[in-house]
Amino acid sequence: MDVLRTIMDEIECVVSKVEKEEIDRVVNLIRKDRRIFVAGEGRSGFSAKGFAMRLMHLGYTVYVVGETITPALREGDLLVGVSGSGKSISVIDAARKAKEKKGVVIAVTSKKESPLAGYADQVLIIPGTVKGDTGESRGSIQLLSSLFDQSLHIVLDAVCLIISYRDDTANESATGAHW
Numbered sequence: 001m002d003v004l005r006t007i008m009d010e011i012e013c014v015v016s017k018v019e020k021e022e023i024d025r026v027v028n029l030i031r032k033d034r035r036i037f038v039a040g041e042g043r044s045g046f047s048a049k050g051f052a053m054r055l056m057h058l059g060y061t062v063y064v065v066g067e068t069i070t071p072a073l074r075e076g077d078l079l080v081g082v083s084g085s086g087k088s089i090s091v092i093d094a095a096r097k098a099k100e101k102k103g104v105v106i107a108v109t110s111k112k113e114s115p116l117a118g119y120a121d122q123v124l125i126i127p128g129t130v131k132g133d134t135g136e137s138r139g140s141i142q143l144l145s146s147l148f149d150q151s152l153h154i155v156l157d158a159v160c161l162i163i164s165y166r167d168d169t170a171n172e173s174a175t176g177a178h179w
């Protein structure tokens with residue numbers, strides 16, 4: 001089996017199923033006049049941090065939930081919770097707290113019917129295989145949540161690219177924000 005070819009085909013299949021309208025609504029919720037918090041566990045957390053870093057390069061005020069100096073979320077702030085399964089407790093908890101504080105919640109997940117999605121004002125469904133999927137329904141040769149993780153990274157980069165077009169942010173300016 002050509003493993004690389006199969007992985008590329010799997011990613012293309014998942015990314016092609018992401019709703020463009022959901023991406024547009026997510027882009028519209030990301031504004032410079034509101035603070036943005038990201039939350040995620042494990043590999044989902046790594047992608048959430050990558051997303052936060054790129055938004056910082058684009059001039060947004062971004063924090064990672066759980067980091068040492070992350071402030072409290074306030075009314076009107078945005079939480080982007082990332083969980084393929086939609087079941088990771090710390091991410092659900094962050095979403096619940098954000099709603100209690102009258103924040104806006106985006107859930108980036110594979111599962112529309114998950115606990116995380118239940119707290120969301122807006123979902124971004126990336127229908128890639130996640131760790132709990134079993135049998136035929138996995139639809140992937142890869143282990144655990146790899147297919148979700150890979151597709152997630154591409155979709156969040158697409159969100160950042162669309163934001164850069166909207167804000168007219170050039171590569172040079174983003175480079176200037178890089179450490």
Ligand SMILES: O=P(O)(O)OC[C@H]1O[C@](O)(CO)[C@@H](O)[C@@H]1O
Pocket residue numbers: 041042043044045082083084085086087088091130131144145
């Ligand atoms: O994306 P989820 O479902 O919240 O899972 C978070 C992480 O949990 C793990 O199973 C273990 O950290 C990772 O594989 C996964 O990225």
